[in-house]
Amino acid sequence: MTDPLKRIAILGSTGSIGTQTLEVIRNQKDTFSVEVLTSFNNAALLAKQVREFSPNVVVIGDESKLDMLRRELSSLPVKIFAGEEALSQVVQMNEIDIVLTALVGYAGLKPTLSAIRAGKHIALANKETLVVAGELVTGLARKHSVNIYPVDSEHSAIFQCMAGEWNNPIEKIYLTASGGPFRGKDRNFLSSVKKEQALKHPNWDMGAKITVDSATLMNKGLEMIEARWLFGLRPEQIDVIVHPQSIVHSLVQYEDGSLKAQMGLPDMKLPIQYALGYPKRLKNSFTRFDFLKYPSLTFEKADTDTFRNLVLATEALQKGGNLPCIINAANEVAVEAFLKDQTGFLQMSDIIEYCMMKIPWMEHPTYDDYVETDRETRKLAASRLSSFRPVSVT
Numbered sequence: 001m002t003d004p005l006k007r008i009a010i011l012g013s014t015g016s017i018g019t020q021t022l023e024v025i026r027n028q029k030d031t032f033s034v035e036v037l038t039s040f041n042n043a044a045l046l047a048k049q050v051r052e053f054s055p056n057v058v059v060i061g062d063e064s065k066l067d068m069l070r071r072e073l074s075s076l077p078v079k080i081f082a083g084e085e086a087l088s089q090v091v092q093m094n095e096i097d098i099v100l101t102a103l104v105g106y107a108g109l110k111p112t113l114s115a116i117r118a119g120k121h122i123a124l125a126n127k128e129t130l131v132v133a134g135e136l137v138t139g140l141a142r143k144h145s146v147n148i149y150p151v152d153s154e155h156s157a158i159f160q161c162m163a164g165e166w167n168n169p170i171e172k173i174y175l176t177a178s179g180g181p182f183r184g185k186d187r188n189f190l191s192s193v194k195k196e197q198a199l200k201h202p203n204w205d206m207g208a209k210i211t212v213d214s215a216t217l218m219n220k221g222l223e224m225i226e227a228r229w230l231f232g233l234r235p236e237q238i239d240v241i242v243h244p245q246s247i248v249h250s251l252v253q254y255e256d257g258s259l260k261a262q263m264g265l266p267d268m269k270l271p272i273q274y275a276l277g278y279p280k281r282l283k284n285s286f287t288r289f290d291f292l293k294y295p296s297l298t299f300e301k302a303d304t305d306t307f308r309n310l311v312l313a314t315e316a317l318q319k320g321g322n323l324p325c326i327i328n329a330a331n332e333v334a335v336e337a338f339l340k341d342q343t344g345f346l347q348m349s350d351i352i353e354y355c356m357m358k359i360p361w362m363e364h365p366t367y368d369d370y371v372e373t374d375r376e377t378r379k380l381a382a383s384r385l386s387s388f389r390p391v392s393v394t
């Protein structure tokens with residue numbers, strides 16, 4: 001007897017992870033069906049995806065695009081909604097088995113909580129959700145017997161290394177980092193880099209926000225916090241090692257000293273497919289690894305003197321409470337400004353550090369406290385930003 005189709009909702013289907021998820025599903029039509037697709041404002045691509053995958057529901061975040069989407073899809077039986085609130089409602093639909101969260105930033109928190117409350121399993125790409133409110137989200141998932149499957153490649157690697165080891169405690173994990181486009185550069189060089197340089201990642205093709213986070217190493221800092229909550233680890237059990245080839249996706253060390261690593265070409269389709277297909281490994285024809293093209297895999301220490309975001313995120317990991325929420329909000333404001341050429345590369349860390357010092361720390365925040373912390377931090381980061389003189393870029 002064949003298994004029933006797993007019915008998927010994709011939040012952020014028009015982005016880098018969203019489109020790669022649809023590529024996976026296109027090749028696994030006997031395993032998955034698409035129930036919900038959403039985009040913030042890319043109505044044209046969303047309409048094209050609807051024609052191919054026939055979901056029951058679509059949501060467009062930007063309400064001004066609703067009429068256009070309705071016109072585009074007028075001949076199809078799909079239900080169309082708009083606005084932020086609609087996201088949190090549609091994820092509760094009976095017809096959904098798994099919600100894949102591929103939207104960017106803090107916006108992922110509310111719909112994820114809503115999906116968990118409705119008992120939907122989560123395939124989590126949106127790491128910011130766990131950074132902001134990891135304790136709350138994982139606690140709620142336990143209460144509703146919901147699984148959170150990692151999509152982030154490092155966390156998928158850790159999860160794959162844990163298979164068959166559920167009763168063996170982890171001693172520590174190593175998250176691998178490519179080092180980004182500025183590995184080996186000094187602060188003098190970084191003082192004048194522009195977004196065009198930061199957006200050229202050596203190994204991965206991703207959305208703009210995470211690409212800048214990879215260049216500043218904030219991405220690895222956020223991933224340390226994400227790992228803490230996903231795997232129930234203490235901060236001192238989480239380490240980062242730079243591995244420029246991005247072939248070893250991360251490692252787990254057990255109490256006998258043995259290390260397990262998960263390896264493969266840098267291709268997000270694999271962790272996406274593992275999260276959706278778990279516990280099955282589905283057959284596919286993705287490009288296979290060729291050892292002779294990678295005669296050496298190398299490892300080095302992260303340069304925390306140059307890339308201060310990693311130090312700031314480690315402090316947030318250790319101190320906990322609302323501090324990770326503070327660094328996330330300040331970072332979102334800083335990265336958006338950097339992408340608009342409104343601040344320099346190094347100033348991004350200054351803004352984050354300033355907010356960490358000024359926003360009151362809370363040990364056990366409630367959901368409302370996180371909302372307030374996020375709002376206050378964004379306000380403070382924006383005012384700090386405007387107090388900087390325009391950066392001169394050579």
Ligand code: NAD
Pocket residue numbers: 011012013014015016017018038039040041042061101102103104105107125126127128151152153204205206207208209210268
């Ligand atoms: P992206 O910018 O390419 O796509 C984001 C998607 O979310 C788009 O469909 C966009 O329309 C939608 N969206 C953006 N803001 C929204 C909002 N406020 N409300 C509703 N929808 C919104 O981003 P991405 O690179 O696909 O990353 C998505 C998430 O996955 C991020 O949290 C990122 O850290 C994580 N992630 C991405 C990769 C990768 O390879 N791209 C790898 C690991 C983790």
Ligand code: MG
Pocket residue numbers: 152153154223
């Ligand atoms: Mg990652």
